[in-house]
Amino acid sequence: MKVxxxxxxxxxxxxxxxxxxxxxxxxxxxxxxxxxLNVMYNYAGGIEQGSPVRxxxxxxxxxxxxxxxxxxKMSGNGEEVKLQVKISVEKRAWPSIRQDSRFFINLxxxxxEKFLEISPGSLDQAEFKNGxxxxxxxxxxxxxLISQSYGLAGKMIELVNKxxxxxxSMISQLDKLVTNFNKTLVLLxxxxxxxxxxxxxxxxxxxxxxxxYLTAGLRSKKAEESYDLIxxxxxxxxxxxxxxxxxxxxxxxIKAKIL
Amino acid sequence: xxxxQLIQNPFAFIGVLLIHTCRDARAFLTxxxxxxxxxxxxxxxxxxxxxxxxxxxxxxxxxxxxxxxxAAVVTMLESSFHMKLVIQNxxxxxxxxxxxxxxxxxxxxxxxxxxxRIGAGMAAEIGSMKVTEQIDALKMLGINPxxxxxxxxxxxxTIGCVLLSIIANLVCIFAAMIVADQFLGYSNGMFxxxxxxxxDFQDIIFASIKAFCFGFVIPxxxxxxxxxxxxxxxxxxxxxxxxxxxxxxxxxxxxxxxSYTFSYFY
Numbered sequence: 001m002k003v004x005x006x007x008x009x010x011x012x013x014x015x016x017x018x019x020x021x022x023x024x025x026x027x028x029x030x031x032x033x034x035x036x037l038n039v040m041y042n043y044a045g046g047i048e049q050g051s052p053v054r055x056x057x058x059x060x061x062x063x064x065x066x067x068x069x070x071x072x073k074m075s076g077n078g079e080e081v082k083l084q085v086k087i088s089v090e091k092r093a094w095p096s097i098r099q100d101s102r103f104f105i106n107l108x109x110x111x112x113e114k115f116l117e118i119s120p121g122s123l124d125q126a127e128f129k130n131g132x133x134x135x136x137x138x139x140x141x142x143x144x145l146i147s148q149s150y151g152l153a154g155k156m157i158e159l160v161n162k163x164x165x166x167x168x169s170m171i172s173q174l175d176k177l178v179t180n181f182n183k184t185l186v187l188l189x190x191x192x193x194x195x196x197x198x199x200x201x202x203x204x205x206x207x208x209x210x211x212x213y214l215t216a217g218l219r220s221k222k223a224e225e226s227y228d229l230i231x232x233x234x235x236x237x238x239x240x241x242x243x244x245x246x247x248x249x250x251x252x253x254i255k256a257k258i259l
Numbered sequence: 260x261x262x263x264q265l266i267q268n269p270f271a272f273i274g275v276l277l278i279h280t281c282r283d284a285r286a287f288l289t290x291x292x293x294x295x296x297x298x299x300x301x302x303x304x305x306x307x308x309x310x311x312x313x314x315x316x317x318x319x320x321x322x323x324x325x326x327x328x329x330a331a332v333v334t335m336l337e338s339s340f341h342m343k344l345v346i347q348n349x350x351x352x353x354x355x356x357x358x359x360x361x362x363x364x365x366x367x368x369x370x371x372x373x374x375x376r377i378g379a380g381m382a383a384e385i386g387s388m389k390v391t392e393q394i395d396a397l398k399m400l401g402i403n404p405x406x407x408x409x410x411x412x413x414x415x416x417t418i419g420c421v422l423l424s425i426i427a428n429l430v431c432i433f434a435a436m437i438v439a440d441q442f443l444g445y446s447n448g449m450f451x452x453x454x455x456x457x458x459d460f461q462d463i464i465f466a467s468i469k470a471f472c473f474g475f476v477i478p479x480x481x482x483x484x485x486x487x488x489x490x491x492x493x494x495x496x497x498x499x500x501x502x503x504x505x506x507x508x509x510x511x512x513x514x515x516x517x518s519y520t521f522s523y524f525y
Contacts, residue, residue, distance in 0.1 A: 003313045010316050014422040017429040018463065024432075024451060027460040050455070059452070113456065 311415030365428035370473035382502035385485025420474025
């Protein structure tokens with residue numbers, strides 16, 4: 001073989017190896033079959049270009065690019081979302097992602113690697129189209145949460161320090177209250193075991209039984225008829241005044257001493 | 260000044276050292292400028308360049324592949340050992356070991372091996388030509404020795420170093436993959452996933468830029484010592500040794516400068 005051929009062969013091998021490397025790191029992927037999705041966030045919690053995309057914990061793609069879009073509004077509700085994360089998802093996982101899927105940003109691994117987790121959607125929902133834009137779930141701001149709870153703790157400490165006397169007296173009073181309550185409970189327990197008390201309760205039960213019988217009698221049909229009769233009688237007696245009653249009694253020849 | 264006088268007067272010793280260093284640096288820079296001038300103004304000698312490229316690249320290929328394979332094995336096993344010692348987990352080893360290979364190991368091992376092989380060869384070759392007055396003969400014939408001798412070597416070494424470093428990097432990564440599979444229990448898929456987490460395409464570009472710079476330095480240093488070779492077999496041996504030492508030091512320093520510069524791009 002000629003020297004030129006050997007040198008040329010080596011150069012070709014090197015160039016081929018560069019392409020192999022580009023394929024290995026995922027820069028060129030001629031055999032890949034994946035779709036793209038644009039996920040919108042207002043806070044992306046430190047996700048980076050090249051971070052993995054997972055569906056049900058399985059890696060199916062990566063974050064292709066992150067762009068700032070200051071004037072973007074969601075088509076549905078007009079919400080302003082300013083960060084566009086473009087992700088690629090392999091075709092094999094595509095049917096699992098539906099319109100009701102949710103797009104979280106999660107943290108995993110020893111070094112705290114960030115990844116984009118997609119929750120599987122329900123079957124009755126439609127699939128996405130290639131290049132669709134959708135809203136992701138903003139991850140919680142841990143830093144904000146910590147600073148807020150720090151502030152709250154500070155305020156609580158300040159409050160306690162300012163009202164040290166009243167807080168301690170409140171605590172002692174609470175303590176007394178609990179002690180008294182405890183005593184009351186003990187007394188109640190003792191009372192429930194007392195004989196006299198038992199008799200009292202028995203009598204009370206009997207009285208209530210009698211009352212039940214009485215009220216049942218008052219509600220019987222006979223009693224209702226009696227109420228009607230009384231009502232009618234009263235209705236008839238209503239127009240009668242004193243002289244009319246006297247005249248009636250005189251006509252009847254009855255002299256009542258009481259009148 | 261004689262050696263005795265120099266030892267008696269330390270200031271004179273420092274002064275002489277400084278003057279010699281400045282003189283050598285000036286001579287080296289002159290050679291570099293002349294070489295670049297010849298490189299730009301004249302077309303290189305094609306046949307000689309290809310011959311030199313064959314000598315540099317094809318001739319060193321198997322040595323370099325053999326050495327970087329072992330370097331990869333050691334890197335993987337050592338990284339795993341250290342990570343297990345520190346955090347009881349070596350799942351990140353494939354990732355950062357491949358990054359280490361690409362950022363440092365591939366290019367520098369290639370360059371140092373090339374220095375010891377072709378750097379020494381060039382210094383010895385040009386040194387013997389100088390001793391046997393062949394360079395003077397070239398001048399007599401009206402041929403510029405820099406254009407005739409250094410430029411083809413410079414082009415061949417630069418291209419060869421880049422080609423070899425690409426091959427070395429990839430071979431190193433494949434060797435690391437095999438080690439991870441056989442000794443650490445990480446399958447090829449896991450290795451590639453972990454690698455992708457850290458490694459980007461720019462890494463091989465940076466490695467190639469490094470190799471380009473190393474390949475540029477080796478023939479210049481070697482040819483400088485060859486051209487300034489003292490007479491006699493002793494002079495040639497001395498020139499060869501000095502060329503290997505200086506080229507190695509230059510490569511290490513240059514590696515630091517380039518690594519520091521590239522770290523701004525991450």
